[in-house]
Amino acid sequence: MSGDNRIWIFDTTLRDGEQALRASLSQKEKIQLAQAIARLNVDVMEVGFPVSSPGDFDSVQRIAREVKGPIICGLARAVAADIEACGEALKAAERRRIHTFIATSPLHLQYKLRKTLAQATEQAVAAIKLASRYTDDIEFSCEDAGRTPIDDLCWIVERAIAAGATTINIPDTVGYTIPNEFAAIITALRLKVPNIDKARLSVHCHNDLGLAVANSISAIQAGARQVECTVNGIGERAGNCSLEEVAMIINTRKDVMAPLFTDIKTSEIYRSSHLVSQICNMPIQPNKAIVGENAFAHSSGIHQDGMLKAQNTYEIMSPEQVGIRQSELNLTSRSGRHVIQHRLAELGYSQHDYDLEAVYKSFVALADEKGRVFDYDLEALVFFQNLKEADDYYQLEFLSSSTHTGHVASATVGLMCNGELLTEAATGNGPVEAAFNAITRISKLQIKMVDFNLQAKGSGEDALGQVDITAEHEGQRFHGAGLATDIVRSSVLAYVHVLNMIQRAQRIFVHKQAYKQAHKQQQQPAEPAPLTSAAGGV
Ligand SMILES: CC(=O)SCCNC(=O)CCNC(=O)[C@H](O)C(C)(C)COP(=O)(O)OP(=O)(O)OC[C@H]1O[C@@H](n2cnc3c(N)ncnc32)[C@H](O)[C@@H]1OP(=O)(O)O
Ligand SMILES: CC(C)C(=O)C(=O)O
Ligand SMILES: [Mg+2]
Numbered sequence: 001m002s003g004d005n006r007i008w009i010f011d012t013t014l015r016d017g018e019q020a021l022r023a024s025l026s027q028k029e030k031i032q033l034a035q036a037i038a039r040l041n042v043d044v045m046e047v048g049f050p051v052s053s054p055g056d057f058d059s060v061q062r063i064a065r066e067v068k069g070p071i072i073c074g075l076a077r078a079v080a081a082d083i084e085a086c087g088e089a090l091k092a093a094e095r096r097r098i099h100t101f102i103a104t105s106p107l108h109l110q111y112k113l114r115k116t117l118a119q120a121t122e123q124a125v126a127a128i129k130l131a132s133r134y135t136d137d138i139e140f141s142c143e144d145a146g147r148t149p150i151d152d153l154c155w156i157v158e159r160a161i162a163a164g165a166t167t168i169n170i171p172d173t174v175g176y177t178i179p180n181e182f183a184a185i186i187t188a189l190r191l192k193v194p195n196i197d198k199a200r201l202s203v204h205c206h207n208d209l210g211l212a213v214a215n216s217i218s219a220i221q222a223g224a225r226q227v228e229c230t231v232n233g234i235g236e237r238a239g240n241c242s243l244e245e246v247a248m249i250i251n252t253r254k255d256v257m258a259p260l261f262t263d264i265k266t267s268e269i270y271r272s273s274h275l276v277s278q279i280c281n282m283p284i285q286p287n288k289a290i291v292g293e294n295a296f297a298h299s300s301g302i303h304q305d306g307m308l309k310a311q312n313t314y315e316i317m318s319p320e321q322v323g324i325r326q327s328e329l330n331l332t333s334r335s336g337r338h339v340i341q342h343r344l345a346e347l348g349y350s351q352h353d354y355d356l357e358a359v360y361k362s363f364v365a366l367a368d369e370k371g372r373v374f375d376y377d378l379e380a381l382v383f384f385q386n387l388k389e390a391d392d393y394y395q396l397e398f399l400s401s402s403t404h405t406g407h408v409a410s411a412t413v414g415l416m417c418n419g420e421l422l423t424e425a426a427t428g429n430g431p432v433e434a435a436f437n438a439i440t441r442i443s444k445l446q447i448k449m450v451d452f453n454l455q456a457k458g459s460g461e462d463a464l465g466q467v468d469i470t471a472e473h474e475g476q477r478f479h480g481a482g483l484a485t486d487i488v489r490s491s492v493l494a495y496v497h498v499l500n501m502i503q504r505a506q507r508i509f510v511h512k513q514a515y516k517q518a519h520k521q522q523q524q525p526a527e528p529a530p531l532t533s534a535a536g537g538v
Contacts, residue, residue, distance in 0.1 A: 005259040007250060008043040008226040010202060011243060013276060014063075015046040015075055017234040021280055029279045030059045031066065036272040037231065038069040040243070041265040044097060044226075046073040050089035051082040057089050064093035071137060073097035078120075078127035087134030098131040099169075100124070101141035104148040104156055121156045128163040140165035141204065146172035150185060154192045161195045167226060168199045172215055175208030175238060179218035186222035202226035205241045207233060212241035217249055220260060231276040232284060232291065244269045244290040244322065252317045270323035290322055297328040301336025304329045308342050331378065333367035344382065347375060354382045369485050376458050380466070384483050393418055393503040394443075394496050401431035401488050411435035413492065415442050432491045439495050445502065448472040454487060467494040473502050 014033060018025055025033070030047065037045055045067070048060040064072045072093040076082035078100050090096035102113070102124045109115055115123070124140060131138045140160040145153055157168050170189070172182060186203070190196055203219040203226070205212040216227045233242030247264040250257045273291040277284050286293040296319040298304050306313035307329065319327050329339050337360050344354065362381050367373045394415050401411035411434035412425040424441040428434030440447060451470040456463040465487040469480050478501040482493025 004225065005261060006225070007220055007246075007260055007262045008200065008202070009040075009243065009247065009262050009264055010044040010046065010073075010226050010228040011037050011040070011042040011070075011230065012046040012204075012228050012240065013037060013230040013234065013243075015048055016204075016228075016236060016240050017230040017276075017280070018048070020234060020236050020239070021282070023281075024055075025059075025279065027055065027059045027062060031062060033276060033279055034063045034067045036268075036275050038067050039265065040231075040268045040272055041263050042070050042243075043263065044073050045070040046075060046099060046228075048089075049075045049082075051076065051079075051085040057085060060086075060089040061092065064090050064096065068094065071095040071097050073099050073139070076100045076127070076131070078102040078123045080127075080130055083127055083130045083134075087131065090134070095137070096135050097137040097139055097167075098135055099139040099141065100127045100131055101143050101169075101171075102127075103143035103173075104152060105144035105146075106149070106152075107147060108144045117152050117156065121159050124156065124160055125163040128160060128165050132164045136164075136166070138165050139167035139169055139202070141169040141171050143171055144173045145170040145185065146174065146177040146182065150188045150192075153185070154189060157189060158193045158195060161193070161199045166199055167202050168196075169202040169204050169226070169228065170219070170224070171204035171228075172206055172212075173204075175206035175212060177215055178209075178211060179214045182215040183218035183222035186219045186224050190223045200225050202228060203241075204228035206236065207238040207240065210238070212239070213245045213249070216241045216246055220250075221257075231272050232282065232288070234276065234280060234282055242289070244273060248290050248317060248322065251321070266321050267323045295319075296324055296326075297330055299330040299332050300334040301339065304339040304342075305336055308338055331363070331367065331373040332371065333364050335363075335367070335373075340378070343375065343378060347379060349382060354385055358385050358388075366485070370462060372462070374458055374462070377464060380457050380464060380483050384481070387481065387497065392500045394499045396492060396496050397421055399435060399489060399492050401435055403431050409434045411438050411488075413438040413442065415439065415496065417442070431488045435488060435492050436495055439492065439499070443499050445473055445499070447498070447502075450477065452491075454490075457483065465490045467491045469494045469498060471495075471498045476505065478502055478505070 014030055034047060047063045048056045050057040050060045060074050072090060074086040074090050076086040076098060083100060086098050102120045103109060109117060109120060113120060128138055128140055142148060142153055142156060170185060201224045203216050203224045205215040227246050229241040229243040229246055231243050233239040247262050247266060250260055250262050251266060270291055284292055289295060298307050298314055303314045337356060340360055340363055341356060359381055363373060366377060394417055397414040397416050399413050403409040408427045409431045410427045411431055413435055414421055414423045422442045424438040426434050426437035426441060428437050449471050453468045455466050457466050458464055464483055464485055467482045467490040471478055478498045480494040480497030482490040482497060484490040484493060
């Protein structure tokens, strides 16, 4: 039976997975998860241990009644009461399997069961025979097979098959084996057990050394034809073999895995993974293969550039295959110009709308400050870049401010004014007022603040503060805007913007006067073209 090429996927999220949760699942939650796992098109679904509690019995019974598609399976010790409870709970299933097990390693036999291998075998044979009264689909597991001498394993497996087991499962219960060792167990069973072809050979690997998936893959390459696994790899201790990883290895590495295949509907993977995580209250680590938040996210400039040129430079499978809408290109200070240009194009900006070098420079500075830059940050950078003029008279060079509860605040500001650095310090009721006082001193202008408006761009701690101010100078009003992660800085930038507007208005005025003077002399009263279009505001 191990000769066919379809790898059966036996999902045990609701049994081994549930076993590991801090709180067991309610019936409603189990049904919801069972429906999701059925949508994945698994072959078998182990949904509980009916003898363990009336609640689990009822859940298994309800799933057996309501969930269509996969074979519904329940677990039972090699004990009559367990088998009977399991058989009863599964009665309504269209296709049902009883999974019974007993430990076979010397350690488990001696200390846990206090039995010899012969006694355990006898108990297993009796359990399999009892199970056959309820179904002809019987799975038998040799618990702790990974630490069982191979001849002992062959001995009990041969007898279990003779008693009627149709699936023989080889668990590496404590995740002890390494891939070539585990594959050798499968190979030995196939060579040494005379009736092995009468059963499907299955594996059930735990992840204590992080090898559950690797061991399962080695086992199927050695002839196993069923893999027991869980969504997100949840399960006792470090968990079980992860369903999504095994399915995607077989799917992605057809070059080495073909003709082997599974019937898993991979586009359901992401959805089921998130449902399991949510219902089981088990967060998914961001770098988890296939379903982690970063599994299809690219953060460094060289990778992002490669992705934009050809997706397979940095992705060996597509996010759509596992039900994720698209890959993500995160904007951080490791990003480069290509991705900035690409993201701005997605946001509707053409190359002529902004100066890439200037935007990139301010992007890197912002990314160093914030960590991650979002679309709204990028748009704000373009907007503010466009407000800046090449001939800005004032540029903020540095700013430091301090506040102490119960005392006045102080600030020191350095402005580059037409190429010369001017510095002033001042105090105020708060850091913004102190910084404004220092700036007013540098400019030596009479400026009256008319309006000050602060709003958050973005949300949460990552939001940028945008400050818009209106100020009056010599009867004329000017608008300035500033954007930064800290609001004192955005206020100062807005004020510097106002100063540049005033300065530009003055230059226009001087220019107009000179023009008028020159034309008066020539008796030509025509108006000159303005130097800039935005005098007095933006
Ligand atoms: C590797 C695995 O994942 S195995 C599955 C583990 N899952 C679970 O244990 C969850 C469900 N379990 C339960 O609800 C309970 O443990 C029950 C109902 C099964 C048993 O509860 P209790 O009768 O109170 O026994 P308890 O759990 O304390 O001890 C287990 C008993 O089963 C015996 N036992 C363990 N495995 C098997 C087996 N496969 N076949 C027969 N007996 C077994 C132990 O030797 C011990 O017997 P003892 O009382 O004679 O010493
Ligand atoms: C019951 C068996 C299959 C098990 O979960 C294990 O050995 O890990
Ligand atoms: Mg297990």
